[in-house]
Amino acid sequence: MTRIAYLPLGQRLAHLFEPLTRQLVRLPPVRWLLTQISRLGFSGKGLVISVPYIWLLLFFLIPFVIVLKISFAEQIVAQPPYTSLVNWADEKFLTLKLNIANYLFIVRDNLYWKAYLNSVKVAAISTLLCLLIGYPMAYGIARTSPAWRNVLLLLVILPFWTSFLLRVYAWIGILKNNGVINNILMGLGIIDSPIVMMQTPFAVYVGIVYSYLPFMVMPLYATLEKMDLTLLEAAYDLGCRPFKAFLKITLPLSIPGIIAGCMLVFIPAVGEFVIPELLGGPNSLMIGKVLWDEFFANRAWPVASAVAIAILMLLVVPIMIFQRYQAKDAEAAR
Amino acid sequence: MKQKRSWFLPACLVAGFAFLYVPILSLIIFSFNASKLVTVWGGFSTKWYGALLGNRQILDAAWLSVRIAAMNATLAVILGTMVALVLTRLGPFRGRALLSGMATAPLVMPEVITGLSMLLLFVSLEQWFGWPQGRGITTIVIAHATFSLAYVAVIVQSRLTQLDESIEEAALDLGAKPAKVFFVITLPIIAPALISGWLLAFTLSLDDLVIASFTSGPGSTTLPMVIFSKVRLGVSPEINALATILIVVVAIAVVIAGYFMKRQESLRQRDIQRAIAANE
Numbered sequence: 001m002t003r004i005a006y007l008p009l010g011q012r013l014a015h016l017f018e019p020l021t022r023q024l025v026r027l028p029p030v031r032w033l034l035t036q037i038s039r040l041g042f043s044g045k046g047l048v049i050s051v052p053y054i055w056l057l058l059f060f061l062i063p064f065v066i067v068l069k070i071s072f073a074e075q076i077v078a079q080p081p082y083t084s085l086v087n088w089a090d091e092k093f094l095t096l097k098l099n100i101a102n103y104l105f106i107v108r109d110n111l112y113w114k115a116y117l118n119s120v121k122v123a124a125i126s127t128l129l130c131l132l133i134g135y136p137m138a139y140g141i142a143r144t145s146p147a148w149r150n151v152l153l154l155l156v157i158l159p160f161w162t163s164f165l166l167r168v169y170a171w172i173g174i175l176k177n178n179g180v181i182n183n184i185l186m187g188l189g190i191i192d193s194p195i196v197m198m199q200t201p202f203a204v205y206v207g208i209v210y211s212y213l214p215f216m217v218m219p220l221y222a223t224l225e226k227m228d229l230t231l232l233e234a235a236y237d238l239g240c241r242p243f244k245a246f247l248k249i250t251l252p253l254s255i256p257g258i259i260a261g262c263m264l265v266f267i268p269a270v271g272e273f274v275i276p277e278l279l280g281g282p283n284s285l286m287i288g289k290v291l292w293d294e295f296f297a298n299r300a301w302p303v304a305s306a307v308a309i310a311i312l313m314l315l316v317v318p319i320m321i322f323q324r325y326q327a328k329d330a331e332a333a334r
Numbered sequence: 335m336k337q338k339r340s341w342f343l344p345a346c347l348v349a350g351f352a353f354l355y356v357p358i359l360s361l362i363i364f365s366f367n368a369s370k371l372v373t374v375w376g377g378f379s380t381k382w383y384g385a386l387l388g389n390r391q392i393l394d395a396a397w398l399s400v401r402i403a404a405m406n407a408t409l410a411v412i413l414g415t416m417v418a419l420v421l422t423r424l425g426p427f428r429g430r431a432l433l434s435g436m437a438t439a440p441l442v443m444p445e446v447i448t449g450l451s452m453l454l455l456f457v458s459l460e461q462w463f464g465w466p467q468g469r470g471i472t473t474i475v476i477a478h479a480t481f482s483l484a485y486v487a488v489i490v491q492s493r494l495t496q497l498d499e500s501i502e503e504a505a506l507d508l509g510a511k512p513a514k515v516f517f518v519i520t521l522p523i524i525a526p527a528l529i530s531g532w533l534l535a536f537t538l539s540l541d542d543l544v545i546a547s548f549t550s551g552p553g554s555t556t557l558p559m560v561i562f563s564k565v566r567l568g569v570s571p572e573i574n575a576l577a578t579i580l581i582v583v584v585a586i587a588v589v590i591a592g593y594f595m596k597r598q599e600s601l602r603q604r605d606i607q608r609a610i611a612a613n614e
Contacts, residue, residue, distance in 0.1 A: 019598065021525035034517045045424065045512065052416040052483070053429070056436040059480040063451030066458050080457045133353070136346035143343065152347070154592060159354055161584045163541050165558050166577040169565045170357035173364060176569070178374060180360055210353065263442070271444025273544055278565060288446045295450060295548075305454070308447045319442055326438055 064312075071305035072098045082302050102306035112290065116310065119287040122201070123269035126208040127216075130265045131258065133209065134216035138257075139250075141217070142224035153221065156214050168207055168278050175203050175279070199281025207275040212268070216261040223257030224250070256325065263322040271311055287311055358581060365574035382575040389572060392560055399540055399557040402471060406478040407535035411528050413479065414486025414535075419516070421487070422494040423502075440481040441488075449548030452477040456549065469551035477549040478539040485538065486531035493527035494520075 024030055073082040085097055106112040141152045159167060174180045175197040182194035197203055227250065235245040273288040280286070287307065295304040365383075369376025386392060417437045421430070440448065456466055456473050466473055497520070505515045543558035550556065564570050 017526035017529040021522065021529065025522035025525065034521065035514075037513075037517050048416050049420050049424065049427070049433075052413050052420065052437075053433055055413055055480070055483075056417075056433065059452070059455065059476060060436050060440065063455040066454045067447075067451045070454055080461065133346075133350060136343060137350040140343040140347040150592075150595075152351075154588060155351060156354070158584070158588055159358060161537060161588065162358070162581050163558070163561070163577070165541070165543055165561055165565070166361065166573070166580065167357060169561075169569075169573060169577070170361045172565070173569050173574075174357060174360055178371070183374070210357065213350075213354065267442045268444060271446050273446050274562075288444060291446045291450065292544075301454070304450060308450050311444060311447060315442075315444070319439065322442055323435065323438055327434075 067305045067308050070302055071102055071309050072100065073302045073305075074099050074101070075300055075302050080301065081299055099302075102302045105303060106306055106310065111285070112287075112307070112310075115285040115287045115290045116314075118285055119270050119272075120314065122204060122208065122284070122286060123266050123272075126205055126212065126269050127262050127265045129205065129209045130213050130216040131262065134213055134220055134261065135254075135258075137213075138217045138220035138224055141221055142227075149225075156217050156221075160214060164211060165274060168211065168275055171203065171207055171210065171279060172198065175206070198279065199284075201280070201284045203279035204276050204284045204286075207279045208269050208272060211275065212265045215264040215268075219260035219264065220254065220257040223254045227253050259321065260325050263318050263325070267315055267318050267322065270315060361574055361577045362581060365571065365578040367571065367574075370571060382571040383579075386572045386575045386579075392557070392572070392576065395555055395557040395560040398471070398554065402474050402478065402546075402556065403536045403539040405471075405475045406482055406539040407532045409475065409479040410482035410486050410535040411532050414483040414531060415490050415524070415528060417483065417487040418490035418494055419520075422491055423499075437484050437487050440484040443481070445542075445544035448481060449477070449545040452480070452545065453548040469549055470554040473549045473551070474546050474554060474556070477545050478542060479535075481545070482535035482538050485534050486528075489531045489534070490524055490527045493524045497523055 025034070069085060070082050072085060075081055076083055083097075083099075085099075137156075141149055141156070144152065172179070176182075177194040177196065177198070179198075181197070182191075185191045186194065231249050231253075232245055235249055236242070240248070271288040271291075272286060273292050276284055276286040276289045277292070280289075287310070291304050291307045291311070294300045294307060366378050366380060367375055368379035368381065417433065421434055421437070452473075453469075456469060459465060460467065502515050502519055505519055506512070510518075541558065542556075543562050546556045547559055547562075550559065561573060561576070564573055
């Protein structure tokens with residue numbers, strides 16, 4: 001899962017180390033070292049551009065080209081288990097063989113369609129649930145006193161510094177047949193036999209909403225906190241009712257936060273693997289888990305690559321919306 | 335403006351935070367359960383902590399994960415700082431948009447896709463150049479650094495945009511070489527962002543299951559991979575004990591950090607007050 005909700009905390013954390021580093025750079029050995037490095041006299045600009053550029057080209061962009069390539073290969077029993085696309089025919093002609101069987105396979109097989117559509121459905125509903133739960137929370141935090149605000153904000157992000165895997169695991173203990181919820185309900189005599197919650201779509205929704213809620217709260221809080229409250233004051237003075245003022249002023253002004261939050265939940269939720277694997281059952285198949293199983297259980301690398309390309313096609317538009325939002329945000333910060 | 339006090343927002347906050355924290359509390363409570371059934375209370379016991387400390391598989395994996403996380407964080411800070419510098423200081427150049435796109439896309443890329451593409455790259459590289467031979471610590475570190483550097487770049491970038499560029503320009507005008515300006519002026523000022531970026535990259539790597547599963551080889555099983563294989567088979571009280579230790583460490587660190595943040599904020603406020611008073 002992506003943990004972009006961390007970033008505001010990371011920036012906040014930076015201030016914390018200010019006094020420490022201020023002392024650190026005054027130490028004679030550190031100063032000596034920095035001066036020595038700066039004297040090495042390498043040409044800065046070319047190096048600073050080319051090193052990260054080459055790294056990202058090699059380890060981020062080229063891998064996608066390879067995924068695309070292998071999605072057109074045939075599966076064979078070999079190491080690595082796929083054919084190469086370009087071959088020498090009669091030692092003279094270079095032949096390119098594109099094999100679309102993997103795509104036909106995932107389009108024709110019901111399992112993939114179901115998993116694909118189910119992922120979109122689960123991600124969309126989870127995003128909506130996160131918005132419904134996260135909006136009042138973000139609003140509540142933004143409107144408390146500044147001292148409380150920081151504490152509450154820290155409480156939203158705190159779970160993130162503990163392991164994601166362990167937080168999903170916690171829900172197994174709560175939801176299973178002899179888990180916390182069923183034990184309490186049966187102890188109180190409300191139900192006689194346990195309610196089956198594990199390995200159902202319900203458990204997957206709970207897991208995703210739980211894990212991704214902070215991604216929704218952080219950007220919403222950021223826009224709601226910046227809002228000019230005198231606008232609301234003016235509306236109230238002119239006799240507007242609070243609910244109407246909310247609909248007419250607060251909600252439209254918080255749209256950038258809503259979009260950012262929704263993208264941050266929807267995009268990673270579509271490809272989620274851990275949550276459906278641990279909490280879901282056979283009825284809650286998601287495309288990320290299908291990719292994992294194709295790769296690890298079936299060793300069908302070409303099919304797994306075709307599934308990856310299919311997920312990317314689905315996410316291109318949301319990712320571009322998110323990128324545009326990020327760029328605008330960076331401009332605004334300047 | 336004083337808004338009308340209603341019960342709605344406080345109730346939402348209480349319910350929301352209960353939702354976030356009840357699972358974590360249940361993890362902690364049941365780590366002290368004597369019964370192996372985890373959620374059926376069988377009396378207070380700390381025996382699972384003893385069992386955890388005697389479990390070599392978990393301890394080895396934890397040590398491996400810490401080493402990978404530290405290497406990843408160091409690499410990510412170096413590369414991420416370079417990206418941030420290029421994007422904020424070097425002005426327009428051909429291919430800038432591509433670099434900025436490649437540096438933010440890993441923030442939202444689904445992990446299964448990143449993991450698969452990384453593995454296929456390493457397999458292809460091995461086929462073409464004979465490197466890397468097999469997969470292990472090196473490949474995990476490379477894969478982790480590639481997505482961690484994006485986080486570091488964002489943090490350092492925001493610090494660089496806040497920084498007054500005229501200090502650097504003054505040094506350049508006085509004849510300092512760019513490298514000297516960076517190491518003597520810029521680096522000390524952005525150092526806090528580098529430390530916080532390092533910590534973020536460290537936790538990101540320590541927590542990653544999916545990408546590590548794709549890029550690891552035999553003999554490089556990280557802690558999340560061990561936890562995952564245990565959790566898949568059902569609940570295990572040792573994992574509860576491990577989770578509790580982790581939560582306590584993080585909570586202590588955050589409380590200390592919060593205390594210092596608060597103290598620093600009040601110091602800053604005092605300085606501002608003094609500066610205003612001195613001007614009058």
